[in-house]
Amino acid sequence: MASISETIPVSKHFRLQKVAEGVFAAISYPGTGSLGNAAIVDLGDETLVVDSLLTLQAAQDLKDAAEHLTGRPVSYVFNTHWHGDHTCGNQVFAPDARIISTGKTREVMATAVEQRLSRHRAEPELLYRAIDEYEEKMKQEKNEKIKQEMQWEIASDREYMKMLPNLVNTLPNLTFDQQLTIHGSRRTVELITYGGGHTESDAFLYLPEDKAAIMGDLVLSDHHPVMSHGNPQQWLQILDKVEALNPEIIVPGHGNVCSRNSIHQVRSYIHHIFALAADILRNDLNIDDIPVPESYQAWYFTSDFKSNLSMVRERLSQQKD
């Protein structure tokens, strides 16, 4: 297994961490315009970037880092899913690089994401007001960890608003529905989807020779998995299939580079949310009264705990009817 200790800071948006020879994780600094993680993969004759970060400035740093580390322009950008922190930077790489995603992710970006962006562009003052209101709420927050998370969120939102006038929704121009293999001169990489768990469609990059997987938001480390746009039951099945590939090194969508164990953590988290939501339904409890369980108290994305519970409670109550 390659050393994962080499860390090369190059950007205010992320730090770079070598996960194998020619494979670098870009680990987001919270509260900056990156928001999520990305990765740079040297294929030998070509360069592939996984996910393009939230803002154009962060994406430009990622592009510069990729060119610096591999000595050539970026040929491919692979969007693991449609969320803005994985796709908004696409335009920085296009048209020189091909932008790749699943067909479903492209479809969501061409419809729902496009409509969402039009709304944001038409009435930015609504977003500014929402950020200001959230900032007021943040100032009242007594819990220091939650307050810090809220500050990061606000800072990222403001970075997003700053670049919004220049943002062009840049759609993938190469799509696949199950698997796409790129045979580089140095390594072969597999772009794989097993369907949608975190969103309507989630894909990841598997590097069989390096026993590494760059997972997008299907695997997070020390962050609450974000379940409100997805299908948690299917997510569990996807994780079983990912585990069967036996990756040893995982680059998560948020948080630090981790091991296969993080797959178990996400799986048991989802099971735990189902158990809590069933209990809430059975005993008619109020979600606001449910504390974050001890084992997740150090995790980030705390606000997603409640939205995860309410999403699963909704699903369970529909199944009952």
Ligand SMILES: [Zn+2]
């Ligand atoms: Zn996401």
